[in-house]
Amino acid sequence: MRTLIFSTVAPYLTSLMVVFSIFVLLRGHNEPGGGFIGGLIAASAFAIYGIACGVSPVRRALYFHPMGLAGFGLLVGTLAGVLSVFSSVPFMTGLWAYVPLFGDTVALSTVLMFDIGVYFVVVGSITSIALALEERSSD
Numbered sequence: 001m002r003t004l005i006f007s008t009v010a011p012y013l014t015s016l017m018v019v020f021s022i023f024v025l026l027r028g029h030n031e032p033g034g035g036f037i038g039g040l041i042a043a044s045a046f047a048i049y050g051i052a053c054g055v056s057p058v059r060r061a062l063y064f065h066p067m068g069l070a071g072f073g074l075l076v077g078t079l080a081g082v083l084s085v086f087s088s089v090p091f092m093t094g095l096w097a098y099v100p101l102f103g104d105t106v107a108l109s110t111v112l113m114f115d116i117g118v119y120f121v122v123v124g125s126i127t128s129i130a131l132a133l134e135e136r137s138s139d
Contacts, residue, residue: 002052010052014061017045021119028115035115039122046123047130055135058127066128073120080113 018041025038050058062069084093094111 002054006052010049014045014049017048018042021045025115025119026112028112035118036122038115039119040126042119042123043126043130046127047134050131050134055131058131062127066124066131068124070121070124070128073117073122073124075117076120077114077117080110080117083110083113 021038021041023038024033024041025035026033028034028038046058046062049061064072081092084095085091087093087095089095092114094109096107096109098105098107100106
């Protein structure tokens with residue numbers, strides 16, 4: 001389905017959806033949201049872009065292979081759990097670090113790190129599946 005209107009609107013819609021997915025990712029544990037649902041929104045954005053413009057533009061836009069993104073996310077999520085072991089607390093226990101940034105203090109946590117890992121795993125795996133299905137259907 002490559003109509004002129006859909007092909008014109010899809011890049012803007014994709015950009016908007018990716019920004020919204022990052023918003024949902026970052027609001028994570030305090031309100032509804034997090035890495036999984038944020039990743040699903042971003043993967044849906046890339047699927048829409050693939051349907052409208054084809055697989056090649058999506059692969060160029062992602063820059064990295066989708067399964068590489070999933071592997072990176074798995075590494076980040078695992079590292080978030082392992083950091084707690086080095087602090088003599090049980091595996092996957094949340095740790096916080098307070099970092100001064102522009103005159104304010106920002107709380108960074110392994111919980112956020114785990115959510116970012118889940119985000120990349122979901123984006124990579126679902127986008128890989130969607131691109132494979134799109135390549136197969138265009139043959």
